[in-house]
Amino acid sequence: MFTGIVQGMAHVLECQTLGRNKRLKIQFPDASMQGQQLGASVAINGVCLTVVEIERDAVSFDVIDTTLLLTNIGSLTNGSIVNYERAARMGDEVGGHVMSGHIMTCVDVCDIQQQGESFHIRFSVDVSGLTNVDARRYLFDKGYVGLNGASLTICDIGDDWIEVSLIPETLKATTFGRLRLGDKVNLEIDSHTQATVDTVERVLKQRAVILS
Known part of the structure; x- marks a missing residue:
């Protein structure tokens, strides 16, 4: 779950093609990914993606072909700037409105x-x-x-x-x-x-x- 309160901007370091899918490596601001875990969710431009690799504040995500086709994630390239929000935790203030990260x-x-x-x-x-x-x-x-x-x-x-x-x-x-x-x-x-x-x-x- 996300709140729609964007926590900041990050930039794409690498876009790697994996068959019909793509792996994104994104550099986040210093310490913004502290305590992040494999399998956790992060919204990138509002799209809920799963963490598959962590190198301090450089985090990688695998994106399936359907997501690439239906969202602007498919047009990201090295150097692209994106919005991000880490998944909300129980007790967090919902300053926006409840969002799932599923783009229509x-x-x-x-x-x-x-x-x-x-x-x-x-x-x-x-x-x-x-x-x-x-x-x-x-x-x-x-x-x-x-x-x-x-x-x-x-x-x-x-x-x-x-x-x-x-x-x-x-x-x-x-x-x-x-x-x-x-x-x-x-x-x-x-x-x-x-x-x-x-x-x-x-x-x-x-x-x-x-x-x-």
């Missing part, structure tokens, strides 16, 4: 507006050609959304886009200040919202069948 789809940066300390990023949201999932059913104004592992609130929404507003602290701690038009960002929807929407849709379909 990617969205594209389609507009960036900055005026003083006001920083807005708009993302185009459409039916994914890879997953055939329409994430728009689960997105609404002032609702939670996970973007590259950060728990954010949607501040505006249209038919095929969502927009978030970022404070200077978030820009300093994450890769959002580095985003450019066209960049792909991992999107995880709020699990509670998904459960509610799916349940309501199922009940309405059942009622429609009965009435017909």
Whole structure:
């Protein structure tokens, strides 16, 4: 489990191809991986990955082909900068919202507006050609959304886009200040919202069948 409070940025040291999979070796900030264990989970750009090797603050992860295909992890190269969050522990404060690290789809940066300390990023949201999932059913104004592992609130929404507003602290701690038009960002929807929407849709379909 993760909280969506990104703990910082790390950079990719190596990308090694292993058949259809890939092994990522990532350098984290000094002492940030203290006490880390093999088999533990770390969110990289919001994707839950398993630790397979530890060399002090350089940690390696194996990434399966499906994850490479459906998330922006597949486009990482040596030197790429990523957001990270270590798995939450019992008793940790949940400052964002509960996240699983299971990405639904990617969205594209389609507009960036900055005026003083006001920083807005708009993302185009459409039916994914890879997953055939329409994430728009689960997105609404002032609702939670996970973007590259950060728990954010949607501040505006249209038919095929969502927009978030970022404070200077978030820009300093994450890769959002580095985003450019066209960049792909991992999107995880709020699990509670998904459960509610799916349940309501199922009940309405059942009622429609009965009435017909």
